[in-house]
Amino acid sequence: MSLLETIKDKPQPDFQRMRRVLLRQGIPDRIPFVELYLDVPVMEALLGEKFPDPDDRKHYQEYAQKLVKVWYHLGYDYVSVAVKLPLPTRQNVIEDTAMAGRERKWVDESHGKIENRQDFDRYPWPSPADIDYLLIERVTEVLPEGMKIIGTTGGILEWVMWVMGFAPFALALIEDPDLIQEMFNCVGELTVSVHQNLAERNAVGALWLGDDMGYKQATMISPQHLRKYVFPWQKKLADTAHFHNKPFLLHSCGNLEEIMEDLIDYVRIDARHSFEDAITPVTEAKARYGHRIAILGGVDMDVLVRSSEDRLRPYVRRILEECAPGGGYALGSGNSVANYIPVQNYLIMLDEGRKFSL
Numbered sequence: 001m002s003l004l005e006t007i008k009d010k011p012q013p014d015f016q017r018m019r020r021v022l023l024r025q026g027i028p029d030r031i032p033f034v035e036l037y038l039d040v041p042v043m044e045a046l047l048g049e050k051f052p053d054p055d056d057r058k059h060y061q062e063y064a065q066k067l068v069k070v071w072y073h074l075g076y077d078y079v080s081v082a083v084k085l086p087l088p089t090r091q092n093v094i095e096d097t098a099m100a101g102r103e104r105k106w107v108d109e110s111h112g113k114i115e116n117r118q119d120f121d122r123y124p125w126p127s128p129a130d131i132d133y134l135l136i137e138r139v140t141e142v143l144p145e146g147m148k149i150i151g152t153t154g155g156i157l158e159w160v161m162w163v164m165g166f167a168p169f170a171l172a173l174i175e176d177p178d179l180i181q182e183m184f185n186c187v188g189e190l191t192v193s194v195h196q197n198l199a200e201r202n203a204v205g206a207l208w209l210g211d212d213m214g215y216k217q218a219t220m221i222s223p224q225h226l227r228k229y230v231f232p233w234q235k236k237l238a239d240t241a242h243f244h245n246k247p248f249l250l251h252s253c254g255n256l257e258e259i260m261e262d263l264i265d266y267v268r269i270d271a272r273h274s275f276e277d278a279i280t281p282v283t284e285a286k287a288r289y290g291h292r293i294a295i296l297g298g299v300d301m302d303v304l305v306r307s308s309e310d311r312l313r314p315y316v317r318r319i320l321e322e323c324a325p326g327g328g329y330a331l332g333s334g335n336s337v338a339n340y341i342p343v344q345n346y347l348i349m350l351d352e353g354r355k356f357s358l
Contacts, residue, residue, distance in 0.1 A: 002048035003343065004073040009354055011075055015148040015205045018077040022206060022247040022271050022294050024328040031320065031353050033076050034296045034330035036152065036210060036251050036273060041339040042346065043070045057134055064138035072144055074350060078205060081139050082152045083194050085187070086126045088113050089162045112165030115172075117179055123163075125186055128193035140203040148205030150249070151198035155211020156233045157220065159187045173225060180229060188233035195237045199244040206247040208273075209237055214254020216279055223258050234267045247271065249296070253335065255279050264292050273297050276334050283322040290328050297332035298323070299349055304333055304341055309348055316352040324358055 017028045040051050043066070051066055052059035071079045090108040114120050139149055154162075160183045161169050172180050191209075198204045211234065213219055219226060234250075241248035247270040250263065256272075257280070263269050271294035275282040282298020289295065303315055316331075323329040331353040337346055 003046045003347065004048075004070065007073060007075070007347070007350075010073060011354075013072060013075075013077045013144060013146040015077045015146060018148075018330065019205060019247065021328060021330050022249065024294055027327040027358055029358075031324055031356055031358065032330045033074065033350060033353060034273070034332040035076075035080060036208065036336045037080050037082065038070065038337040039339040042337050042341065042343060043067070045343045046070055046074070057132070060135050060138045061141075064135060065142050068139060068142050068144070068147070072147065075354065077146070078148045078150045079139055079143070080152055080208070081136055081149050082154075083131065083133065083136065083198065085154060085159060085190055085194070086130055086132070087159060087163055087187075087190075088124065090165060107162045107165070109166040112163055112168050114164050114183065115168040117176070120179060120182065126190065128190065128197075131190070131194055131197070133197060136198070136201070136204075140201070143203060149201075149203050150206045150208050151195075151201075151204045152208040152210055152251075153191055153194050155209055155213075155252075156184065156188055156191060156237075157213055157226070157230045158211050159191070160184055160229075161220070163187075170221075173221065184229045184233060188236070191233065192236050192240060195240045199240050199246055204246070206249060207237065207241040208249040208251060209234065210251040212251075212253040212274075213259070214252065214256050214279075216255060218255055219259060220254065223262070226259055227262060231262055231267055234263075238268045238270075242268070249273060260289065264289070269293060271296050273332075274335055276300050277303070282319060282334070286323040286329060290323070290326070294328040294330070295323060296330050298334050299332065300334045301338075301341070304345055304349065307345065309345075312345055312348050313352055316349050317356070320352065320356045324356065 018032045020026055020028050021032055044051055047070055052063050068079055090111055091105045092108055093103050093105050114123050195207050198207055238248040249271045250269045251273040253274045273296040275285055275298040277300040286295045299316055
């Protein structure tokens with residue numbers, strides 16, 4: 001018996017429940033669950049079966065079937081599906097100590113594919129026609145009744161920093177602002193084309209931008225630079241979603257207190273995701289902003305990873321008790337269900353959500 005088969009009292013999916021939460025349209029019949037993504041090793045542990053390579057298009061049909069099965073049986077009202085921009089970056093690779101036999105990759109911060117004007121001119125910039133939507137199509141084919149897709153993409157700031165490397169990017173902000181503007185224009189235009197494509201699909205219920213803009217103390221770059229280069233493109237993405245009557249969600253790690261008014265009033269996000277207790281606990285975020293945007297997730301990753309059941313259950317219950325009243329809240333991790341989270345702790349979090357009464 002797989003772990004999925006041990007879950008009891010699984011509700012039927014209803015994306016309208018999730019939509020009501022995202023748009024703060026009253027109190028839902030139950031607390032919906034929310035995640036940006038579930039790591040493949042976690043889904044394999046839950047399903048008791050191996051997943052095909054998520055980058056292998058030949059096996060997208062099998063991948064889509066297993067992906068939907070996991071999200072459905074866990075009790076989500078949607079499936080999160082990412083569309084990647086085919087933008088080459090420099091990456092570091094090590095063996096993943098959290099899961100044997102896998103690699104963990106991250107972008108090189110010191111060097112990038114584009115560090116100067118000559119690199120920019122040589123770079124193999126893709127066109128919108130190069131974007132691959134096959135996984136979205138395969139998931140659409142197997143969606144159960146009541147479920148939708150939430151389409152996700154990497155962010156405007158993220159992709160520019162990833163392609164350039166953070167150090168060259170930071171230098172160019174001062175030394176070559178014209179290059180920086182062109183970088184944001186190229187990434188922004190590609191990302192808008194993806195969101196436009198997703199927004200036009202009936203199976204897609206909302207759009208979710210993952211754009212990490214902060215660290216523990218502040219934003220990654222100055223609020224002034226964000227307002228000049230980043231927010232205008234994020235606003236175009238939000239406008240695209242809203243034109244098609246779909247919510248626009250933002251995932252962003254870090255301390256965003258200096259720019260929350262920009263995100264709410266200018267970009268016009270409908271919901272924010274990614275919270276940690278060391279920066280802004282989700283309960284504080286709900287109290288501060290819950291009357292203007294939906295607040296998503298917030299079960300701190302450190303607590304989720306290192307807690308015993310006796311500590312984790314009351315912690316999750318307290319979040320629900322403070323965030324659920326009035327609606328506009330969905331339960332989930334503070335970031336994502338990464339492969340270093342104990343699967344049982346993840347299931348405990350969801351179990352508390354199922355038991356909670358509004």
